[in-house]
Amino acid sequence: MTSTADDRVRPGSQDHAPAPDRPTAGSPAAPGSPGQGQGRQPSDGSRFRPEIEGLRAVASLLVVVYHVWIGRVSGGVDVFFALTGFLAAGQLLRAAERGGIDLFGQWGRTLRRLVPPAAVVLVGTVVASVLFLPESRWPQTVQEVVTSAFFVENWQLAADSVDYYASHNTASVVQHFWSLSIQGQFALLFPVVIIVATLAARRAGIAARPAVATLLVAATAISLAWSVTTTATDQTFAYFDSLTRVWEFTLGGLLALGMSRLRLPVWAGIAAGWAGLAGLAACGMVLDVEGGFPGYLALWPVLCAAAVIVAGDTDHRFGTGRFLSSRPMQYLGSISFPLYLWHWPVLTLALVTFHREEPGPILGAAVIATSLLLAAGTRHLVEDPLLRSRRRRPGTLRDHRAAVLALVPVLVLALAWHAVTDARAEPSGLVGDPDHPGAAALAPGFVDRGARDAEAIPPAVSAYEDWVEYQSDCAGVPDRPALELCTYVPAPDPAARTIVVVGDSHMGQFLPAVAPIARERGWRVQTLIRPGCPLSTTSESNIGEAPCITWNEQTLDALGEMRPALVVAQATHNVRAGGTEATPPGMVEAWGRLAADGVPVLGIRDNPRFDSAPPSCVDTYGRGAPECDVPRAGLYPRASSLPAGTPSTVSFLDLSDSICLPTTCPPEIGRVMVYLDDNHLTGTFTASLAPVVGKRLAALLGR
Template sequence: MTAGPGDTLSTEDTKESAAGAQHGAKGKKQLRGDIEGLRAVAVGTVLLYHVGIPFMPGGFVGVDVFFVISGFLITSLLLREASKSGRISIADFYARRARRLLPAASVVLVFTAVVGWFVLSGQDRANLGTDVIAATFYVINWALAYRSVDYLAEDAAPSSLQHYWSLSVEEQFYVVWPLVIILGLFLARRTRARPKPLLFGLLSLIALASLVYSVLHTESDPATAYFYTTTRVWELAIGALLAFLVLRLTSLPRIAAEALAGIGLVMIVCSAFLLSSGTPWPSGWALLPTVGAALVIAGGCATQATVTARLLSIGPMVWIGGISYAIYLWHWPLIILTKAAWPEVRIRHLVVVGILSIVLAWLTKHLVEDPVRFHPGLSAKASRGLLFGAASMLVTALVGGAVWASVPKLDEAAPVDGATALVASPDADPWEVRQDVGAVTPTSGEVTPDPAVAPEDVPAYYDDECQIQPGDSEVDTTCVYGDPEGERTIALLGDSKMGQWFPAVVAIAEQEGWRVELYLKSACTFTHDSKEADCAEFGRNVSAHFDDEGAPDIALVSQGAPNGKTLREGSTAAVKELQDQGTDVVVLADSPRPGSEPVYTCVEENPEDFSRCAFPAKDEGRDGTGTPLLRDVAEATDAPFVDLNQWICPPGEQCPPVIGTTLVYRQGSHVTASYVRSLTPMLYRSLARLDLTERDSSQITVDDVP
């Protein structure tokens, strides 16, 4: 796809062309030393930050500097092509991008996939497989954005390919940006408008919209804002807009160029040293390094004789800048895989890893990048470059698929014993925990689910997006299960610690003919008052919904937040209001809380001795973090309090990781859906003893496991 012959830009003089920093054939490059040095600053700050150097808490701003540089150089190239030939060849553009980016990117992806398969845990291998595929097709930023707010991914290690998010943002921008230029040229021809001003205005609007969105989205949902393309477009656009001003900038007086470049470099350095991971990002704060980078480039358009340009153009800086792309690719996987293989690694060891990434980057550039990029056969025709790109992407995608396929898959219908194995006498009523607990808490053998896929063993309602995410407070009335026409309705109220009981509740509802409604919100207690405004608003919205549409017959309430006056009073008020509407409220204890290490990971790493993964039952162990608050709410409202934790952590000093043949924990203190299924008879009997079920407790057996 190309612009038509008449869609021309005015021809610029050679001075502008030189200021734009061209890249020609191998050995015939016209480089701007200050931009190469700026690349070195960008990758250096990122490398030092990721290695863990404490004096540079804002080193992540190097990525933002890269965005500006990339926006400037690529747009300069596109404008130069349009000016010289009167058209933009999309095929040529993407072929050049493929030859430039894919060789090194593919090598690092394959390396990471292979090494990661050996050193990462099962769940992290599964994430690695999907991340390789997502990175291959330049959409990993969206995958990471989803994972950043996935309440089920809190135990997941940082992705070995997390840094590919910025490459994805760039490439997504450059899928669209050439098309926008072509559209602008077409409109200019039709309207007889001047192409450059029209394109400049169009890009300015895009940049402004993205900046406003970035500020607003970072404020409302910072976890996803960091990875979204839409919150980053303005950073690339700053560099792109600068490319339109090159001719004007070449006429800057020396003193002005000196001031711009110097101020810009200071802004970047201050960003790296004064900002931190606690700074809302990208938001308006990102203007500091991005505008700084733009000022450095602007000053260099006028002259390369400024103090800043000469400093950035010294040999070592230019050398690092020349391999900065490969350094960026290599450093993060090496750091993450090293930490996975040797968890006790220290900063001094990671510094060595950082140096190794520089060595590998140099080798990659000379053995992989340049030979492919400047290969006469591949560069002769765009179709060859595109075919090479497609082949590279296919290979890495297949490697990622192989890694993903190597991880065991979850069998949601697998039979489980779990809690039922603890019953001393199945014919008794009530049931008691057997004395010889050790007989049903194995220390080795196969378990369900396989630890490698434990984080996937979640209630089915997650697939239906029936857990409200942070920042959202609207009630979803479509989350209905069981018998939608059932005469009685049971509602689940609280956070994911209430939601984890979903498999058992639905199984009971199917026996009783109940309608099941979900009012669950991540990390939010059912409350009318909370330090988190969206939690309190959601609770009030749920109560208002019950006022308008009718309250449920039964409500189960649970949560995992620690006790606090505001939350306790807000939850008490919410439960009382529900009771006043005629609802039978049952408060369910929070599940036991393991230590900081994920239990499923420990079980996977200790297949011959599960006992290493047991944790103390004292303190928050058997009670769980949220139980004290729940007890207080139950007492204040005279609501029945049901504690089934003896069936999750049986009497003793330690809470076992495996009971029967069932793995207990999937993520944090969340119980696997498989184990919750085994708890169905216990919950069923508890509700029966409260006269809330048709079946009598004696009619409920250990065989009533879905």
């Protein structure tokens, strides 16, 4: 990745000062020649620092190698954040001390560095995704391409992390743009903060440097505290939250401000440099970066990077400066930004194309080699020409124009792809027509009179969006703030029988199976749905124990007061390969409380859950592919029945014969896609269950 400091001091740019970062005896940067047993005083970034370019190369290589061959997150991105803060703080403070920061010009230079290479990668990714990415992943990818182009991909991923109905989202081909988004946000906002701080210092009659240092200390403390707290309570959201990462930038900024005071003996610099590099290399293996960052754990890579920076570029033969300043490391550092951008889509698309979960040594080597070639091409064909053009014809407006023009093809392609996606999302028929019988195809005596080659519904490109919309007529429940009671099928007669469908999102998806009989007979269908919370006296999922317990308690009380004609809820849970299906005791206890209030229950056997999404498998291997059929015996190893102690007011409906074939549970039945993700039925398929469900409801409720 790139830094966001001015090109004049940016390692790897062609605009940096030509003087090498090797201080001579008597210079302000080093009172003694390094390697002669004396200490040195590292530069704060006002001169070219070859070891920083080498450090950027190390961080980028760690990110790539860990992603490709180790399958973990390395912590290299945190190094980029610290380096950005280090270079930006020093450059901006020097500009402020010289008389002021040209904010518009600063933004232009930042956008010119970040946007064109990122746009090239996004354009290439869109084209490759259309060719190789399964259509089921198109909607998510289109959306994330746009958010990546505008530096808000991290917020898109943060929102998805707390959106239960976005849980189907797989790792997208542009997911790695989350870090560039945070970096871009910092680069655009940090100059404003420095301007405000220096103006405030000027009014107060104090120097700019201590004012900025005080601000950075405060920002570091607040952001780190927020990062630790948020990581402990919601780590997935915290990982993408810009505010939890601010301290990594500001800590790098504080290092830049304090570099003039730091002197290390040669031996200490050698030890600090190698300890920092060793710590960086081991970080992803020792720490759970993906599952535990940022929080206080992110101090590891940030402090390791700081150790390398403080060690400096000593020429001692045992120092890290020799290694980091070597020609190969300098070149790798110069392409580190495009290398970071290219490696992830290349890896993701390679895995999809070759149907692999992991690349292995050969495919992994090909991924890295391809990424290096693309990165080098981006550097020499995009970044370098832009830098040369700016030197020949400098101008702030040119910088902004270059960034805007680079975005145009990205947005045009994204809009065109979105239009194609919308067109393909239109179903070719309706459930229940001869071509799309759905679950009816498994009924005894069924005769298929439809076209065998008819397209499945919903189409792969929109299967993930086939959620049942039930929250259109909702209201709170008095004295029960955790509840929202919605009416899915209204009834004109106030005295009409009421069915309440209760539980988690699986029951929300079940509503189309209940609706037809209710409309036919004038019944009312209402819902009490909370994703991740099946009806129980406790919590049966990891969505959140306390919220589920509270919600279930209030739900049982409300149902006891409402006394509906019937409650429809899950009767089993956790249907996975290995025979994990069970009826938790908490469910039986909940039914007992309803029985005491005279409320009957229809318990529905739960549908299967998978390790990966069946629609994506179909999109990858094709319809009818045996790779997508899961053995039924592993999911439903036996006929299910209600456990002992179940109240007599509870009936049981086993729909496994309508969801699975005798030996397998396929992703498509009767030319209807059964699942929208790895554990939810499509609304289209549950609508095809209406004849079976309607018969049972009619038997229970009569007319």
